[in-house]
Amino acid sequence: MSSADRLRRTKHRARRGFTLVELLGVVVILGLISSIAFVSYQSMIPASVLNSAVRELASTLQETRSEAIARSQPFWIEYYFEDTDAHPKGYRVVTPFVASTTGGIAVRPEDRAAQPFMPLPEGVEFREITLNGNTVTRGQVVVRFDPLGAATDHTIVLEHKPYEAVYTIEVQALTGLIAFHDGVFRREPAKEADFGS
Numbered sequence: 105m106s107s108a109d110r111l112r113r114t115k116h117r118a119r120r121g122f123t124l125v126e127l128l129g130v131v132v133i134l135g136l137i138s139s140i141a142f143v144s145y146q147s148m149i150p151a152s153v154l155n156s157a158v159r160e161l162a163s164t165l166q167e168t169r170s171e172a173i174a175r176s177q178p179f180w181i182e183y184y185f186e187d188t189d190a191h192p193k194g195y196r197v198v199t200p201f202v203a204s205t206t207g208g209i210a211v212r213p214e215d216r217a218a219q220p221f222m223p224l225p226e227g228v229e230f231r232e233i234t235l236n237g238n239t240v241t242r243g244q245v246v247v248r249f250d251p252l253g254a255a256t257d258h259t260i261v262l263e264h265k266p267y268e269a270v271y272t273i274e275v276q277a278l279t280g281l282i283a284f285h286d287g288v289f290r291r292e293p294a295k296e297a298d299f300g301s
Contacts, residue, residue, distance in 0.1 A: 192223035231263040255280035
């Protein structure tokens with residue numbers, strides 16, 4: 105083997121690994137990619153928290169309407185704006201049935217069986233609830249779902265305070281159907297002109 109071949113083999117062996125500069129370049133590129141991914145993930149968190157709260161509340165509204173129709177009895181949902189010793193900030197479903205094990209339909213409102221409270225996620229609050237045209241921003245609000253599918257006309261505005269994200273859930277009175285609106289939504293009252301001449 106000639107010395108030129110040995111020199112070529114030695115250079116070839118030395119070039120098999122990565123240099124420190126190449127490894128540092130790869131580490132820097134990976135760091136940039138991970139920081140971009142982290143920033144993107146952080147920006148998605150507020151939307152996912154509010155979306156989750158909206159989905160859970162909408163699911164509860166739909167289930168309550170379905171139960172009222174299926175059992176031919178009115179059901180109620182109670183919304184609470186503040187945390188107290190008795191309940192967290194959130195909502196719960198109240199059934200028409202007696203809370204005891206004997207069953208039957210409750211005659212007095214205080215005898216009705218209530219399901220557990222559904223607290224709102226951290227940072228999400230009821231901004232306002234509009235009930236039959238009146239806006240409420242504190243205390244308790246009670247709405248009714250009737251056996252024929254109708255419901256108390258109301259809108260629930262949920263706000264994710266740290267990120268100022270707002271979403272509105274609208275429950276339509278005659279049908280009990282649910283509509284979703286990004287931001288604060290207020291339906292304009294019907295005017296006589298809306299019904300033609």
